[in-house]
Amino acid sequence: MKSSKFWVGVLAVSALFGVAVTYWLGLFVTPPDVIQGQLVRLLYIHPSVAWVAYLAYGVTSVGSILYLWKRTRSLKWDRLAAASAEVGVVFTALTLITGSIWGRPTWHVWWTWDARLTTTALLFLLYLGYLALRKVPAPRDKIAVRSAVAGLVAFIDVPIVHQSVVWWKTLHQSATVFNASLSPKVHGEMAWTMLVSFISFTLVYLWMTIKRYQIETNIDEFDNLEVEAAIAERLREVDGLVNSKASSGTREGGPKDGGSIS
Amino acid sequence: MAELAKVDTKNEPTAGEGVDWKTVKSLRSKSATATKAIVVLLLIAAALAFVIYKGISNAIQYFYTAQQAVAQKAQLGSKTFRLEGIVVPGSIKDTQSGVDFEVRFANTIVPVVEIGSPPQLFQPTIPVVLVGHFQGNYFWSNQIMIKHTANYVAAHPNRIKNAGGGS
Numbered sequence: 001m002k003s004s005k006f007w008v009g010v011l012a013v014s015a016l017f018g019v020a021v022t023y024w025l026g027l028f029v030t031p032p033d034v035i036q037g038q039l040v041r042l043l044y045i046h047p048s049v050a051w052v053a054y055l056a057y058g059v060t061s062v063g064s065i066l067y068l069w070k071r072t073r074s075l076k077w078d079r080l081a082a083a084s085a086e087v088g089v090v091f092t093a094l095t096l097i098t099g100s101i102w103g104r105p106t107w108h109v110w111w112t113w114d115a116r117l118t119t120t121a122l123l124f125l126l127y128l129g130y131l132a133l134r135k136v137p138a139p140r141d142k143i144a145v146r147s148a149v150a151g152l153v154a155f156i157d158v159p160i161v162h163q164s165v166v167w168w169k170t171l172h173q174s175a176t177v178f179n180a181s182l183s184p185k186v187h188g189e190m191a192w193t194m195l196v197s198f199i200s201f202t203l204v205y206l207w208m209t210i211k212r213y214q215i216e217t218n219i220d221e222f223d224n225l226e227v228e229a230a231i232a233e234r235l236r237e238v239d240g241l242v243n244s245k246a247s248s249g250t251r252e253g254g255p256k257d258g259g260s261i262s
Numbered sequence: 263m264a265e266l267a268k269v270d271t272k273n274e275p276t277a278g279e280g281v282d283w284k285t286v287k288s289l290r291s292k293s294a295t296a297t298k299a300i301v302v303l304l305l306i307a308a309a310l311a312f313v314i315y316k317g318i319s320n321a322i323q324y325f326y327t328a329q330q331a332v333a334q335k336a337q338l339g340s341k342t343f344r345l346e347g348i349v350v351p352g353s354i355k356d357t358q359s360g361v362d363f364e365v366r367f368a369n370t371i372v373p374v375v376e377i378g379s380p381p382q383l384f385q386p387t388i389p390v391v392l393v394g395h396f397q398g399n400y401f402w403s404n405q406i407m408i409k410h411t412a413n414y415v416a417a418h419p420n421r422i423k424n425a426g427g428g429s
Binding site: 030031033034035036040043060098105106109112113114118119121122126127128132133135136140164170175178185186187188189191198222223226227 | 273275288289295296298299300303304306307309310313314316317319320321322323324327333345346381382383385388391405406407408410411413414415416418
């Protein structure tokens with residue numbers, strides 16, 4: 001068995017290789033579209049980064065539920081939820097940015113307040129709020145509980161974003177791949193390149209989330225070490241105090257612990 | 263591990279006189295104070311309120327189709343709104359200020375006077391969303407947006423050996 005570090009490395013290399021292949025297929029191999037011309041090449045990045053955002057928030061929700069459920073409650077689920085949400089926010093921002101860059105030459109506007117764009121902007125802000133909420137100082141388990149609730153509330157917007165093009169009249173086109181009949185309206189090399197881009201960006205997501213999760217774990221471990229060090233230091237002080245007071249005849253009870261996390 | 267993190271300042275045992283308690287700040291919140299985090303949250307809440315307001319006032323009735331617009335012409339008056347239709351082939355005429363053309367939805371045709379130059383994908387039979395208002399029988403538009411379909415077809419179909427049933 002190789003170490004997990006090795007497999008994360010393999011994942012990283014595959015993700016970067018996949019993105020490189022996507023670029024090569026998307027920019028050099030695939031043909032221009034009959035109407036959009038070269039602008040069609042957005043198809044190989046925008047839908048896949050949007051998919052990763054959905055996936056990331058889905059994982060955040062799963063992590064949140066597993067944390068809230070008493071039987072599976074563990075900070076590792078909270079760390080996973082946090083890591084995934086952070087990557088999700090990055091990919092939502094990428095979705096908005098790539099869409100806007102494409103919208104200008106295709107639609108003729110950078111932005112418009114149609115249902116798809118508006119609900120996506122909401123999604124970005126909701127999870128940005130989730131990340132900000134995590135920064136409000138509180139005991140560690142309290143942070144985890146309130147984030148889990150916030151993460152689940154924010155997820156309500158994900159199906160709304162996806163269905164927005166069906167429920168309302170929008171400038172944004174309807175789904176090409178995940179449509180009601182599940183028959184992608186894109187063919188040949190274009191479809192294959194799209195598939196490669198979906199896989200590649202999903203690998204990038206996995207890699208980024210694992211790395212982010214490891215950082216979260218390190219922070220928790222570091223905090224615990226600091227608390228332990230503070231306790232040890234405090235106990236030494238108390239010992240000294242007790243000894244000096246014992247010699248003068250007064251004795252006070254020593255505290256059970258001396259550390260606190262704010 | 264988690265148990266230690268639960269320690270709260272409020273539950274600290276009373277310290278003996280002259281004993282200073284040390285507070286261990288989490289690495290997580292070292293750069294963030296409560297005030298700072300709450301200010302950021304409020305800013306995000308304000309942005310959310312703005313986006314929801316924009317959504318309610320625009321996205322729910324994002325456009326009227328040419329048919330709906332003509333049916334509700336009296337109510338719409340000279341109000342600015344978005345109108346959707348397909349550019350009628352053969353109706354496009356360049357003018358000094360922009361372009362004149364017609365849009366159609368089902369059997370309803372609306373003549374359009376566009377001020378300003380049309381987008382690069384503007385062409386016959388493409389669906390468009392126009393921003394403007396009625397003036398007489400004409401729809402005066404100052405912005406054309408192209409409403410692209412979700413279909414993608416290669417411009418050189420011969421480069422694809424089997425296009426999976428694509429025309």
